[in-house]
Amino acid sequence: MHNATLSPAAPGPDLAAVKQRQQATWAGGDYAVVGSTLQIVGETLAEAADVRAGERVLDVAAGNGNASLAAARRFASVTSTDYVPSLLEKGEARARAEGLAIAFQVADVEDLPFSDGSFDVVLSTFGVMFAPDHQRSADEMLRVLRAGGRLGLANWTPDGFVGQLFKLIGRHLAPPAGLQPPSAWGTEAHCAALFGARAIEMRCERRTFNFRYRSAAHFVQVFRDYYGPTHKAFAALSSAGQQALERDLLDLLGRLNTAGASSLVVPSEYLETIVIKR
Numbered sequence: 001m002h003n004a005t006l007s008p009a010a011p012g013p014d015l016a017a018v019k020q021r022q023q024a025t026w027a028g029g030d031y032a033v034v035g036s037t038l039q040i041v042g043e044t045l046a047e048a049a050d051v052r053a054g055e056r057v058l059d060v061a062a063g064n065g066n067a068s069l070a071a072a073r074r075f076a077s078v079t080s081t082d083y084v085p086s087l088l089e090k091g092e093a094r095a096r097a098e099g100l101a102i103a104f105q106v107a108d109v110e111d112l113p114f115s116d117g118s119f120d121v122v123l124s125t126f127g128v129m130f131a132p133d134h135q136r137s138a139d140e141m142l143r144v145l146r147a148g149g150r151l152g153l154a155n156w157t158p159d160g161f162v163g164q165l166f167k168l169i170g171r172h173l174a175p176p177a178g179l180q181p182p183s184a185w186g187t188e189a190h191c192a193a194l195f196g197a198r199a200i201e202m203r204c205e206r207r208t209f210n211f212r213y214r215s216a217a218h219f220v221q222v223f224r225d226y227y228g229p230t231h232k233a234f235a236a237l238s239s240a241g242q243q244a245l246e247r248d249l250l251d252l253l254g255r256l257n258t259a260g261a262s263s264l265v266v267p268s269e270y271l272e273t274i275v276i277k278r
Helices: 015-029 031-048 066-073 085-099 134-143 162-170 182-186 190-197 215-226 228-236 239-256
Strands: 056-059 078-084 104-105 117-124 145-157 197-215 264-276
Touching: 015 228, 031 066, 031 117, 031 145, 031 197, 031 215, 031 264, 056 066, 066 078, 066 085, 066 104, 066 117, 066 239, 078 134, 085 104, 085 215, 134 145, 134 190, 145 162, 145 182, 162 197, 162 228, 162 239, 162 264, 182 190, 182 264, 190 197, 190 264, 197 215, 215 228, 215 239, 215 264, 239 264
Parallel strands: 056 078, 056 117, 078 104, 117 145
Antiparallel strands: 145 264, 197 264
16 A cells, blocks of 8 residues: 655745736826726715715725725815825825825735724725735725724626626736636625625625726727726737737627717626625
8 A cells, every 4th residue: 555645735826926016017007097087986985885074084905096085075084095106196186186185105905004993984996806815905904994894895896897808808818827806806705705704794786887988999098008907918918919909809898888889888897895894
């Protein structure tokens, strides 16, 4: 009788290296050009999370500050964080233009530089979903939230337009192996696994954001020039690869456009999740 030899387990992805590449991706292009069109989601989320005057609100992976601005317009005490300094600068300029008092701080959602229970509300719109370590991100957001506080998230669903967009990009440029897809955050089951045991209550609602552009070609141009993941994909592909990606994007947009030939309106589903911490 012989002893079976066990193969060593395959090493998991190097999350630190992945994060470094992601940070460079979001610093490339200019996400604020796309981000500012999503402002209505920040407003809707601030309402769903019942943000009130005087509350301490943290916006994580804030980008150029949609949820931060929404909370500050409701007279909350807001801290806006992201790990891309240039995006925070764009948010700061928007706050200054409106005369809103918001604190801006470079911070990583997986390692937040705040004490336990520091905030009444934590928000994130299409931000935390891109952090590589989902559980660690969830743990950190809950750690800095007080007991009874509210966590409000807006994340693209796997089957909605942006989820389909990510899958399409992945067919042309493979994502890092071993990572959970960002769009997992857009499912009730994943949110329940991350938060359920530590929540008094969790509410999930599927909502729709409409991307509105002049045409499919206009959308591709804006996303190619400014939106990190698309910008990176085009930059990494050969000329023939770029043409193939563009063709597939135009085809996807053409199939989902509800505006006919006059312009582009593409509904994109996202999951709004409100968690009340135990």
